[in-house]
Amino acid sequence: MDLYVEKQGAISIARNLSHDVDDSVFVVPDSISSQERRLTDQVLQHYQKTLKTHVRARRFMCHRGLDDQKLVDQFRIGYADRTLGLSLQKLSKEDEASSRGALQRVGLLKPSGHEFFRGALVVPFINGEGIVTGAYGRRITKKLKTHSVYFVHWRTPETRFFNEAAIQKQSEVFLCKNPLDALSLWSLGLTNTIALMGVFSFSMGHLTFLHKSGVKNVIIAFGDSREESVCARRIAQLNNRIGINTYIMLLPDGLDVNACLSSMRNPKRLLMQALSNPFVMSNAHPDRH
Template sequence: MHNSEITPKINIGERIAYPLSSDDACLSMVSSDDAMLQMSMKFYHQELLQSVDAIEFLKNRAIYSDKVIEHFNLGFSNRKLGLELQKLSKNDEEISRGALQRLGLLKSTGHELFYGAVTFPLLNQQGHIVSCYGRRITTESKPRKIYHRHWYSDGIGFFNCTALKDNEQLIYCKNPIDALSWWVNGFTHAISTIGSSDFNEQHAKLLKDNGIKTIYLAMGTTKNTLIEARRIAKLLKRKRIAVMLVLYPNGFDANSFITQEINPKDELQQLLNSSHRYMVN
């Protein structure tokens, strides 16, 4: 089982000026923590467009397309953000590094939290980044391999949060890679949090407030995942949201399932059609 690295939740929004820009490696001033966060994710996005390894990872997972990368602002952290900061004056570099450390995107050692990982930002309904999932694709030298990296703020949102606006039924997946596995096959009402354990009362309330009537839990069939599915189903029941349970065959999750199928769109539809009402006490 892969391990995860998680940052503590932080509050975004203090009005402080930070030097950073990802536009042709030209550094300029941005004026808030939120702007610093947005600029960092934009920098990662530009780096992914030039990364053969990151693009190959997405292709191997059957979730690659130019539209996916652009629409979801996917990125790749390859240590160049830290190198870019070295082009600043000493004072501006210290300010920027301090801001990134406070945000949690840089560790106290100076290393990037998402180094070696493809990044999947999660948004709130105002379009602001509130968390980010990172999947490491580079070789991990430590014995305790950390493939999943999680970054949180104090905000609540989802991966593919715009799907809440025009749908009464949603497919909830355990992470952004699984949500994209549905999305690229035409199921654009698939959403996720960073991980199933991240889903909480506030997420359930956000769904209720947006008029969501039914959630299809399509998280996987491992023991731990089914335990999480039951917990989430109870939260949704309290909000009077109906829950349908989607079961993948052979212990698959969404991504492993689509990479095994010749016609994944049709097979995913069959999984939805064969889902059953999840009754919890």
């Protein structure tokens, strides 16, 4: 079957992202240069170092059931505590100006000098070659300022899936809407879990990559809101049409994965119960038992 007959369907999901494109989303228009990639890696390393000693960020991770040092190290999770500018000031004036200019070009610094990820946990998207292709941010404050948002997305033309390496090792994967949900499943032993950067981000690039990687089965683990349900069904239809069996996992109370598992005393038992139930599939195929 010709994969590209599904192009318009995949693009239609991605286009829905346009209503959210504001200060919470930065899409790098072109490929990143070697200097910009080096600086990006250094910024993420700064965030990783910050997370190790930031009490409030670690408390947030613990509350979400994600305070596992192995998990933090493997996925290079960090926290943007607004100290990046102080680190840049330690450079020579020429190097500082050059670095700030490069970081503004790729969107990690705003023209005002503020950090794009300020106040957020930062989870990089890393491809199979170990190269950072994007990053997801989740602000941890309980009360945001006016016009601020909890979720921030930094994307490049190469951004595809979080935990992309899992696709190269498994023919069956769990698909979550964001990295925090994926990390929740990963921490409970489902290491074949990948994630999008929000439910609207699924595009032709994702569809093509799944197909070329030989993935046979995808289990979608989104929440139960109207938008999540619509996107999950559409992704399932697109995948099924090109031969990728796709199912939708149902969680109790309509919660998303991280909220559901982090609110339960025995999250592993809850997960096992969810996995033992039939998954909903598109009308073209029977339920999976």
